[in-house]
Amino acid sequence: xxxxxxxxTARRVADLGWEDLLPAVRERLPLVVLDVLGCGWVGAxxxxxxxxxxxxxxxxxxxxxxxxxxxxxxxxPHAALVNGxxxxxxxxxxxxxxxxxxxxxxxxxxxxxxxxxxxASGRAVLAAIxxxxxxxxxxxxxxxxxxxxxxxxxxxMVGCFGATAAASRMLGLNVEQxxxxxxxxxxxxxxxxxEAFTKGAPIKDTYGGWPALVGVQSALLAQAGLAGAxxxxxxxxxxxxxxxxxxxxxxxxxxxxxxxxxHNQYKAYSTCRxxxxxxxxxxxxxxxxxDDVAAIQVETYPYAVGLSxxxxxxxxxxxxxxxxxxxxxxLLDGEVYPESFVARALADxxxxxxxxxxRASIASDMASSPPVRGARITVTLTDGTIRRSEVRATRWxxxxxxxxxxxxxxxxxxxxxxxxxxxxxxDALPGAPHxxxxxxALRVRP
Amino acid sequence: xxxxxxxxxxxxxxxxxxxxxxxxxxxxRRAARRLVLDRLGISLGGRRLLGQHPTAMxxxxxxxxxxxxxxxxxxxxPYAALANGCAGDALxxxxxxxxxxxxxxxxxxxxxxxxxxxxxVIAGAEVGGYVRRWLAGPLEEHGLHxxxxxxxxxxxxxxxxxxxxxxARLAGALAGVACLTPRAPFGPFTGGSTGKTLYGGWPHxxxxxxxxxxxxxxxxxxxxxxxxxxxxxxxxxxxxxVTPPPFGPGVHGWDVEQVTFKPFPCCRASHPxxxxxxxxxxxxxxAIREVRVRTYPYAVELExxxRGxxxxxxxxxxxxxxxxxxxxxxxxxxxxxxxxxVSDPIVTRLADCTTVEVGLDYAGEGPRVRGAQVEIVLxxxxxxxxxxxxxxxxxxxxxxxxxxxxxxxxxxxxxLPPALxxxxxxxxxESTPMRALVAASERGGTGPSL
Numbered sequence: 046x047x048x049x050x051x052x053x054t055a056r057r058v059a060d061l062g063w064e065d066l067l068p069a070v071r072e073r074l075p076l077v078v079l080d081v082l083g084c085g086w087v088g089a090x091x092x093x094x095x096x097x098x099x100x101x102x103x104x105x106x107x108x109x110x111x112x113x114x115x116x117x118x119x120x121x122p123h124a125a126l127v128n129g130x131x132x133x134x135x136x137x138x139x140x141x142x143x144x145x146x147x148x149x150x151x152x153x154x155x156x157x158x159x160x161x162x163x164x165a166s167g168r169a170v171l172a173a174i175x176x177x178x179x180x181x182x183x184x185x186x187x188x189x190x191x192x193x194x195x196x197x198x199x200x201x202m203v204g205c206f207g208a209t210a211a212a213s214r215m216l217g218l219n220v221e222q223x224x225x226x227x228x229x230x231x232x233x234x235x236x237x238x239x240e241a242f243t244k245g246a247p248i249k250d251t252y253g254g255w256p257a258l259v260g261v262q263s264a265l266l267a268q269a270g271l272a273g274a275x276x277x278x279x280x281x282x283x284x285x286x287x288x289x290x291x292x293x294x295x296x297x298x299x300x301x302x303x304x305x306x307x308h309n310q311y312k313a314y315s316t317c318r319x320x321x322x323x324x325x326x327x328x329x330x331x332x333x334x335x336d337d338v339a340a341i342q343v344e345t346y347p348y349a350v351g352l353s354x355x356x357x358x359x360x361x362x363x364x365x366x367x368x369x370x371x372x373x374x375x376l377l378d379g380e381v382y383p384e385s386f387v388a389r390a391l392a393d394x395x396x397x398x399x400x401x402x403x404r405a406s407i408a409s410d411m412a413s414s415p416p417v418r419g420a421r422i423t424v425t426l427t428d429g430t431i432r433r434s435e436v437r438a439t440r441w442x443x444x445x446x447x448x449x450x451x452x453x454x455x456x457x458x459x460x461x462x463x464x465x466x467x468x469x470x471x472d473a474l475p476g477a478p479h480x481x482x483x484x485x486a487l488r489v490r491p
Numbered sequence: 492x493x494x495x496x497x498x499x500x501x502x503x504x505x506x507x508x509x510x511x512x513x514x515x516x517x518x519x520r521r522a523a524r525r526l527v528l529d530r531l532g533i534s535l536g537g538r539r540l541l542g543q544h545p546t547a548m549x550x551x552x553x554x555x556x557x558x559x560x561x562x563x564x565x566x567x568x569p570y571a572a573l574a575n576g577c578a579g580d581a582l583x584x585x586x587x588x589x590x591x592x593x594x595x596x597x598x599x600x601x602x603x604x605x606x607x608x609x610x611x612v613i614a615g616a617e618v619g620g621y622v623r624r625w626l627a628g629p630l631e632e633h634g635l636h637x638x639x640x641x642x643x644x645x646x647x648x649x650x651x652x653x654x655x656x657x658x659a660r661l662a663g664a665l666a667g668v669a670c671l672t673p674r675a676p677f678g679p680f681t682g683g684s685t686g687k688t689l690y691g692g693w694p695h696x697x698x699x700x701x702x703x704x705x706x707x708x709x710x711x712x713x714x715x716x717x718x719x720x721x722x723x724x725x726x727x728x729x730x731x732x733v734t735p736p737p738f739g740p741g742v743h744g745w746d747v748e749q750v751t752f753k754p755f756p757c758c759r760a761s762h763p764x765x766x767x768x769x770x771x772x773x774x775x776x777x778a779i780r781e782v783r784v785r786t787y788p789y790a791v792e793l794e795x796x797x798r799g800x801x802x803x804x805x806x807x808x809x810x811x812x813x814x815x816x817x818x819x820x821x822x823x824x825x826x827x828x829x830x831x832x833v834s835d836p837i838v839t840r841l842a843d844c845t846t847v848e849v850g851l852d853y854a855g856e857g858p859r860v861r862g863a864q865v866e867i868v869l870x871x872x873x874x875x876x877x878x879x880x881x882x883x884x885x886x887x888x889x890x891x892x893x894x895x896x897x898x899x900x901x902x903x904x905x906x907l908p909p910a911l912x913x914x915x916x917x918x919x920x921e922s923t924p925m926r927a928l929v930a931a932s933e934r935g936g937t938g939p940s941l
Contacts, residue, residue: 283634
């Protein structure tokens with residue numbers, strides 16, 4: 046019988062060191078960390094979930110890991126929970142469409158929290174993050190069709206695997222323990238209904254942080270001797286296959302890929318990925334006076350239209366799945382950054398009126414499986430002029446990836462005054478014997 | 492003005508925080524006591540017989556705190572609920588909705604009385620029973636473990652009521668927990684993983700977190716259960732919003748009164764067969780040539796899924812449970828399913844010669860009949876046969892108070908602190924503050940305290 050997918054993945058994770066990483070991966074890792082730290086700092090600056098954070102901080106416990114942009118130190122699972130949650134709120138964290146992973150908010154907080162607790166070197170932490178991405182995507186890919194079919198939120202599930210792999214690496218678990226930890230995470234993968242996102246419920250932001258907590262805890266429990274079912278992907282009657290796909294899972298074609306992190310996509314807009322092809326197409330139109338717009342017809346892929354139709358654009362979270370709200374914000378603000386979703390913006394009558402003139406429908410030529418994640422825009426101006434734009438991919442994806450300079454510019458914009466200290470500390474990680482320098486920077490308030 | 496329809500979590504929370512649960516009859520309050528006694532005993536028994544569960548290692552100091560049963564220390568409350576729930580799970584004795592561990596921790600936090608705990612347990616059981624009747628069948632069809640997924644809702648209601656949440660806040664907590672509760676595949680149980688024991692505590696962990704978080708606005712969407720992208724559609728494969736069945740508390744009798752306790756330390760699927768066996772004169776294991784079990788379809792389906800013969804997998808298996816019972820003449824919590832017992836050649840031979848098939852009497856449409864017919868074919872050709880159309884301690888002959896007391900004492904052991912013996916949860920005054928009960932249990936005795 047072939048080795049199970051969990052064991053195959055664990056074998057890669059448990060053995061992965063800095064020296065095993067491809068040069069391009071080593072080069073990319075600091076940018077991955079910076080990208081999520083920027084999200085964390087802007088979330089903190091906006092005061093996201095302040096009362097909830099205070100509650101977790103007040104719970105106390107061993108001071109093992111730092112809460113970003115605050116400096117409080119908490120037990121590692123709680124620091125990972127808070128950091129991942131706050132960073133996820135603004136919806137600008139990275140993605141990986143091969144497994145619908147938000148690795149930045151799930152993997153990085155887990156790795157940094159345990160790295161700080163264990164006194165790990167910068168290289169060890171970065172290697173653990175790479176291991177997290179490889180594991181998450183190896184384990185998430187076979188499940189993705191089933192997660193999507195059930196209208197669940199893939200990243201909250203897939204992220205648990207990545208965080209667990211990174212945490213296992215940080216704790217130095219062996220192959221069997223790592224596989225067991227991944228299996229424990231598989232037991233408690235949050236169901237993660239998409240309803241939380243479209244309806245704008247605060248709990249949706251924990252879809253970033255909860256997997257980080259699950260990952261740290263699963264690794265700690267495996268270290269303490271709790272054993273997971275390492276054949277849980279392949280178990281024919283009641284494994285993950287039947288639970289999500291109604292059929293046993295054939296995992297033969299899946300496994301870790303050392304280039305996985307290079308496939309990451311970064312967000313140029315503070316919205317769900319489903320809205321981003323539309324925003325890219327609108328940007329391509331060039332300057333447009335919102336007052337001149339009579340109507341905008343958006344044609345895009347079915348999943349994006351479905352989410353948008355279900356969205357509650359009166360909430361900061363739900364509005365991020367709304368195509369009309371995103372388009373209106375882009376036209377009014379000239380960009381779609383977190384400030385487009387603050388209370389004043391959500392209540393802005395001009396924005397609401399403009400969003401009311403935007404209609405989204407399915408583009409039949411983008412409804413293939415897998416879909417073409419593109420968008421076609423037809424703008425009718427008040428003078429009757431028609432302007433059109435079409436894209437077949439989102440900005441900063443596919444053939445048009447974000448450059449390192451663009452990612453650093455985004456980070457600096459989001460991190461504000463904390464950016465220089467963070468950037469210096471993160472760039473020093475490959476040579477850092479421990480995380481002290483980074484931890485000092487993590488305490489810088491926004 | 493158009494009225495806004497209340498969502499399902501609104502309805503559940505409004506009832507659970509109202510005087511509705513207080514209106515439950517005396518018999519329901521009695522049933523709640525029985526449930527509290529049994530869950531406490533199983534957790535303490537698990538701690539005593541199996542040792543500290545790994546989740547206790549996660550249980551660190553923090554506020555608000557609650558007692559870690561059997562360890563004479565208080566820890567951050569969600570972790571107390573987690574570890575207390577996990578501690579006894581490997582005994583495979585726990586029954587009923589997941590109310591007690593989260594509720595107990597919440598009662599300590601909020602300085603509630605034992606009577607408050609009972610009322611909250613009644614509320615949690617009622618909501619849990621409603622959701623179970625709606626979704627447990629489809630969850631089983633997906634190969635999922637219904638209590639591990641749905642238990643968090645019971646735990647949230649129980650904890651939320653004790654924490655004094657308003658209806659709106661409890662609705663938000665229920666919606667939040669619906670987003671984070673796991674789909675929970677059954678595979679860890681049938682695969683024999685010790686990680687399966689997480690299912691015993693995770694609902695309580697989530698329920699307590701959700702209750703605490705809702706006070707600070709970390710809540711789920713109002714349509715988390717029935718919405719077009721909510722939990723129910725994902726379980727029912729509906730592909731869109733679903734209409735929940737009416738919630739009618741007490742209509743089917745009070746759910747807490749319908750809890751059936753588990754006499755045998757293994758999956759319920761084996762209980763009918765074991766009940767039948769218990770009615771037979773004990774045969775010499777060496778004289779047994781063949782054992783034929785005919786039982787209800789779900790039990791057979793579970794049997795088909797069992798992988799390997801680890802102790803926990805054996806507890807999920809009719810075949811292995813029958814084999815251990817025949818070899819030992821009984822099943823003892825924490826003793827009958829160990830690596831040693833399941834590798835005993837006598838047991839493995841008996842498991843090998845046991846077949847499990849669907850019994851025609853149990854395969855019909857309509858409500859599930861948890862019955863079994865067992866035939867033991869001896870080497871000399873004689874056949875012993877028995878049937879049980881309901882497991883022991885089933886609805887028509889539930890465990891008596893005395894049986895539950897005896898079981899509690901047996902699980903906890905003879906080093907029980909005097910205060911806990913004196914308390915006797917089946918007769919404890921409802922006005923007793925939970926913190927006082929815990930404090931009293933920590934005085935005297937060398938064995939488990941609260």
